[in-house]
Amino acid sequence: MSDGGALHTDLAGGVLTLSLDHPPANTLSLELIAQLNLAFTQAHKDSTVRCVVLTGGGDHFCVGQDIHDFLAEHVPFRHHMLRSYNPLILGIRSLQKPVLAAVNGMAAGAGLGIALACDLRLASSQAQFVVGFSRIGLVPDCASSLLLPALIGLGRALEHTFSNTPIDANQALEWGLVNRVVAHSELYDKAVEWAGELAAGPTRAFGLAKRAFNRAVLGNLAEALDYEAHLQEIASRTPEHKEGVKAFLEKRPPNFDL
Template identity: 45%
Template sequence: MFETIRYDVEDGAAKITMNRPDKFNAFTGRMHAELMNALKQAGKDDKVRCIVLTGAGKAFNAGQDLADVQGENVDFGGLLRNGYNPLILQLQRTEKPVIAAVNGVAAGAGMSIALACDLRLVSDKASFVNVFVNIGLVPDSGGCYFLPRIVGVGKALELAMTGEKVSAEEALRIGLASKVYPHESFEADVMAYAAKLAKMPTKGIGLIKRTMYKGLTMSLEQTLEYEAYVQEIAGHTEDYKEGVQAFFEKRPPVFRGK
């Protein structure tokens, strides 16, 4: 079904693996299309309650495959509007938790894609590199939106202007990484984390995700009103009823994601 990615479902988690290891999983037009299809498939599948995005081989993703955009008249705006931007928006609009499992280097647009995910679980051998400046370009694919919101404007400007590599340890220190795991057990640790998230109240998590991202561009008054709106929705889910019942029965809740 796919040529540039792999798609597997395990313990309630869809694992989407960018699968061009000989090219460090660099993006092509086909990969964009296949990632969009996989994300939509995972979003619609009730059996999928968490999504993991990772890379095959030594890299997470090395950014754009420059062999795909050689020449003097590259339509950079069209490349972003038709390929990268829809992918970023799909990651945001999927109301399920999305984990970037950063197994190796995440460079350029590969770093931006990781930033657009909700959580970043990182191998201790992985790194992030904002390489755009090295070829005279600007961080794109949401890089200028997410990075300052995650690490602060000052640090974001430093990373974007210098193109310096960020180690896994440093990524954890500055809040770029959510967790760092040993490379030897990385895949197992990530899937265990994903399985845990998959057992959480998926509808509630989706509403948390929607509200927090909306809150980044709303006033306090608007956010308070939106919280009231989504809380009304959450209060009518089956998972809310199960959570309350489990609380009174003094047992762990069994959420169904409904």
């Protein structure tokens, strides 16, 4: 096991396990996003890596951007997306090896987008999923605008985005958001078992199949990411976003009747 600060890595039997460790809810700091980008870049180059498992340490998978960290940087939203999240999503999708998200708890905001970008999703019975962005007056990013309707349909994707109501693992399975649900206590073992089966498979053929599906279904991925960054920049300048962030920091419901 390699300790990379907020990202722990372990390579065994051809399976590279990436575990987020940024308590209490595995929010994404700029440093952690950079570590994830580097990990997927290295996985692409390392022929001993045949499958990647992405999971969260503690009680959550990933609840999205670390707002405190982001506000301290004073970085425009579009610039932030183009240098951090967009390369990460493209890196996951372009990695010609299976990527399995083992969702152990809440996946929200950018955390949901990252889970959606993975090839397969194994959910703990305690997992929950929510788009999350509307709470702070923003729009879905990390390719959620493309990946979410591709998995569950446009109507459900819009309803889920507008309602901002978390769905549980069984609902996610029924909608097609996840592939399998297992008991919470068995998640890690089942993820390793599934990843081991994938690692023993024809990696090159899997990679070519992934390229085919990317082209057939996600051919406009880069364009979608760029457009999300454009819209996020617009949303970030609205009174709704300012109220959403203020309410979040003050731990109260937002008042968007501005």
